[in-house]
Amino acid sequence: AIQMTQSPSSLSASVGDRVTITCRASQGIRNDLGWYQQKPGKAPKLLIYAASSLQSGVPSRFSGSGSGTDFTLTISSLQPEDFATYYCLQDYNYPYTFGQGTKVEIK
Amino acid sequence: EVQLVQSGAEVRKPGESLKISCQASGYNFTRKWIGWVRQMPGKGLEWMGIIYPADSDTRYSPSFQGQVTISADKATSTAFLQWSSLKASDTAMYYCARHLRGNSGLDYWGQGALVTVSS
Numbered sequence: 589a590i591q592m593t594q595s596p597s598s599l600s601a602s603v604g605d606r607v608t609i610t611c612r613a614s615q616g617i618r619n620d621l622g623w624y625q626q627k628p629g630k631a632p633k634l635l636i637y638a639a640s641s642l643q644s645g646v647p648s649r650f651s652g653s654g655s656g657t658d659f660t661l662t663i664s665s666l667q668p669e670d671f672a673t674y675y676c677l678q679d680y681n682y683p684y685t686f687g688q689g690t691k692v693e694i695k
Numbered sequence: 696e697v698q699l700v701q702s703g704a705e706v707r708k709p710g711e712s713l714k715i716s717c718q719a720s721g722y723n724f725t726r727k728w729i730g731w732v733r734q735m736p737g738k739g740l741e742w743m744g745i746i747y748p749a750d751s752d753t754r755y756s757p758s759f760q761g762q763v764t765i766s767a768d769k770a771t772s773t774a775f776l777q778w779s780s781l782k783a784s785d786t787a788m789y790y791c792a793r794h795l796r797g798n799s800g801l802d803y804w805g806q807g808a809l810v811t812v813s814s
Contacts, residue, residue: 589757622800624740631790631807632732632740637800675740679798683756684730684742 590614590678594687600695607663609690611676616656620680623652623661626689627672635674636661666692697721699729699791699805706811707781714777715808717791724772725749728794730801731765731776735787745794746774781812 591614619639624632636652676687730745744755748767792801
């Protein structure tokens with residue numbers, strides 16, 4: 589199975605900060621990667637699919653980039669509602685696999 | 696409007712069986728993959744498996760193969776996740792989610808179903 593290594597596992601940031609989260613695949617996965625946001629007690633929410641496509645309704649401060657093995661989720665200006673845990677998921681081949689998650693906390 | 700509505704919280708004893716459900720509405724259920732994701736208490740997301748209801752083509756993560764069974768009923772637009780003999784380690788939140796196509800991601804999610812296994 590493809591391993592997804594996500595970093596950092598947690599970070600502290602302030603409102604207005606630019607935040608970057610990375611995901612590395614153990615083998616090339618083209619652009620078959622999505623990013624998800626999960627708030628406590630809630631189901632995950634799709635933010636980005638196909639590495640860089642913004643899901644409908646998601647604010648434009650979220651962006652994704654990368655291809656092959658290295659991927660990045662960027663929040664251009666962190667807002668109070670963005671404090672959450674973020675996961676990447678490869679949907680290149682079965683079994684799909686998630687990264688370990690990145691918890692974004694308030695500094 | 697696309698919706699995935701999951702069955703409610705369950706409490707079972709070790710060794711008991713269980714089947715939880717995920718009822719879909721607002722789209723052609725048979726033509727979209729639907730998957731299951733586990734989240735153990737305080738832990739991350741784990742992809743368990745996925746089913747294509749039109750022909751019941753099912754794929755499992757090796758971690759869950761033989762431990763659970765994924766199925767679907769086209770007549771009621773419902774996907775299922777079942778266990779024949781629960782363990783305490785099956786205690787978790789379980790989510791269903793739709794996979795639209797290719798690399799489109801899991802675009803709609805159920806609200807989750809908490810399964811507690813305790814003697």
